[in-house]
Amino acid sequence: MQKKDIGLGILIIVVGAIVYMHNPLFLSPINLGNTANLIGLFGLFAIGQGFVIMTGGIDLSVGSVIALLGVLFVDMVGKFGVPWPLAVAIIIGLGVLIGLAHGILITRFRLQPFVVTLCGLLIYRGIARGYTAESTAGFPFGSSYPQLEWLTIGRSFGVPHSFLAMLIVAAVMWVVLHHTVFGRHLCAVGKNEEAARFSGINTRFVTVMAYVICAVLASIAAIYFAMFTKSVQPSSHGNFYELYAIAAAVLGGCSLRGGEGSVIGIVLGAVLLQELQNLVNLLGIPSSLNFAVMGAVILLGVLADQQFAAYRTRKSTERALGLLQKP
Amino acid sequence: MNVLELKNISKRYGAIQALDNVSLAIAPGEVVGLMGDNGAGKSTLVKVIAGNFAPTSGDILISEQKVEFHKPLDAQKAGIEVVYQDLAICNNLSAASNVFLGREPTRKIGPIKVVDYAFMRSKSAELFARLKSETRPRDLVHKMSGGQRQAVAIARTLLSDAKIVLMDEPTAAISVRQVAEVLNLIRQLSDHGIAVVLISHRMPDVFEVADKVVVLRRGELVADKKASQSSPEEITGLITGAIEHA
Missing domain, CATH: 1.20.5 (Single alpha-helices involved in coiled-coils or other helix-helix interfaces)
Structure with missing residues (x-):
């Protein structure tokens, strides 16, 4: 745990204490459960964004990916009757392809990450709106998918499964970042790509993998969001989510210059963002x-x-x- | 026995003769100061030795064996390491992580391979001790002095059991005290039987550590003599062309 993480943790507790003093509902099980759910949903893709930021890049397409894949997932399961495990696999596969496309455009064609993913933001959102002809994608009336629902929006002992999923992903990514060779190389490539290349590191592979991780986590988040909202409105679903992810990563100590960051920090960043949302609601500040x-x-x-x-x-x-x- | 021998190495770029019949022999542990004005062919010679590109003609022998390098990795495998001028070091990582960058040791925990930090730290502490450097493995490189960074870069070469280390202007951008530190590192390498080719513009540094001084002028080797039998004045003359040959 780094010093920055501890500072952020203290900030979260202080803000929490202030909110609790003004409105004790803050610590009510219902509020905690709902906030944990949102932390889980937003934390999932913030971790991916953090990996991209650590390479010195940025992924602006996350929100649109969540909208497009959300629409496709809802349609596959609800409209075309694709078995949900297959649909999940297809969505994650699409996430891999999107990440590969971003990574290859950035490393092979030497385009700037900002430009590539900005175009992604426009393209995926456009496809989602065009494909649905601006209509909301939803599950048919009365349909239910007990296992899928248990996995995504279910709760155990009051803890939402989206939050648990985020914790599992965070644990895995923590090992990947801090304890695998890939994680070492990611930090090296982010700080000094040339030095990394001279050291025999396949810098292109490392960069591409960061974008793949980001898009895959966004695709998993897309499924969770689709199940959470139950219907996907293609023009507004996931709007600005990439900015939440960037904010969480930056709050969590990722440097936009690359090479620095921690998974714990990103998770704490996501926690703080949702806590602030919650603060606005609980303290009666106009939500606008x-x-x-x-x-x-x-x-x-x-x-x-x-x-x-x-x-x-x-x-x-x-x-x-x-x-x-x-x- | 020579650890490295160059025989009649020539390199042409179209009409330009960058290297003209250069022959040179380096013994184990020998420190060679490679000098010459800008454009004299120093970098070309280093790149030929490091395997960045092949010579137009001539032979390279490593420990009396003829070799052909098609890529830098070939040279690395033959025991040639290059310490680059800009050091090829990542500031955000610890000294130990930098020493092992690209060659991280791993151990298995169940099915997953994790980086073996303990081994990295102990091994790099050992390397720094061998170099008599006070660099600590856990320290972040961006907090280090130029001399300590050089120690990190040089420890990397020890890790791979190099026979020859090529150093491109290692003392160009650092303070006087740190220069002394780097020159010490070079002596340590030499004491371990590793030959060092030191490319430098700084005459005092070269004369302080080099056993032998080699001068290139317009791609030709114009001097190859013991440092103790030469003088900075003579070398300056050879570099500029005031003295034809030594």
């Missing part, structure tokens, strides 16, 4: 202000972090100087 609150808190957090880091460096320099001057 919710973006403004989130933006202000992120800005203050990043600013405070930077000031604190500068303060620490100053202190340690002073200490070192003090030691030198002592005879």
Whole structure:
């Protein structure tokens, strides 16, 4: 656990305490359960976004991927009667293809990640709207899929399964990032691609894999979101979600310059974002202000972090100087 | 026995003769200062030795065996390591992670292979100790001095059991005290029987560590003599052309 993660954890507890003091409902099981569900949903794809950011890239297409794959999933299961395990496999397969496409365009054709995924954002959203002719995709009336529902929107002991899924994904990705050779290479490629290449690392493969991981986690999130909302409105479903993911990753200590980040940090970032949403609701702040609150808190957090880091460096320099001057 | 021998190496780029019949022999543990003005062919020579490209004509012998390098990896396998000027180091990783970058040791926990951090730390601590460097394996490289970074880059070459280390301007961008540290590292390599080719513009550095000074001028080898039998003035003359041959 890094220092930044601990700081973020403290911030979450402080904000939580303040909200609780104003409105004790904050800690009610219902509220906690609902918030945990949202943390799970948003955390799933924020982790993927974090991996891309660690390579020094960015994936702006996440929200549109969630809309497009959500529409396809609902239609496959609801309209065409595809067995849901097969539909899940197809959706994840599509996620792999989307990630590969992004990664190959970025590494082989040397396009900038921002441009590639911005085009992705427009294309996938456009296809989703065109395919459905702007109509909402939904499950037929009265249909039910007990196992699928248990896996996605079910709860055990009050804990939503989306949250558990996110924890499992986070645990796996934590091992991948911090304890596998791939994770080491990811950090190296993000910071100094040339050095990584000189060291014999297949930098293209590492970068492509980061985009694949991001798109696959987005596709899993797409299924969870589709099951959560039960119907997918192609023009608004998943709007701005890529920005939530980027915000969570940046709050969690990922540097947009690449090479830095931690999975625990990203998860905590997702927790803080949902806590802020919750704060807006519980404190009776008009929900139209919710973006403004989130933006202000992120800005203050990043600013405070930077000031604190500068303060620490100053202190340690002073200490070192003090030691030198002592005879 | 020579660890590296070049026989009549020539390299042409179209009409330009970058290297003209260069012959050179390096013994194990020998430190060779490779000098020459910009465009004299130093980089070309290093790239030929490092396997970046093949010479137009001539032979390369490693430990008396004729070799042909088609790619840098071939040279690496033959025991030739290059320490690049910009160091090819990742600032965000620890010293140990950098030493093992691209060759991370793993151990198995059940079915998954995880990076063996403990081994990385102990092995790189051992390498730093061999180099008599105070670099600590856990430290992040971006907090290190230029000399310590060089130690990290050089420890990488020890890890692969190199026979020859090519160093491209290792003292170009660092402070005076750190230069001394780097020169020490070079001596340590030499003490371990590793030959070092030091490419440098800094005359004092070369004369401080080199056993032998080699001068290239317009692709021709114009001097190959013991550092103790030469002087900075003579070498300057050879580089500029004021002295024809030594």
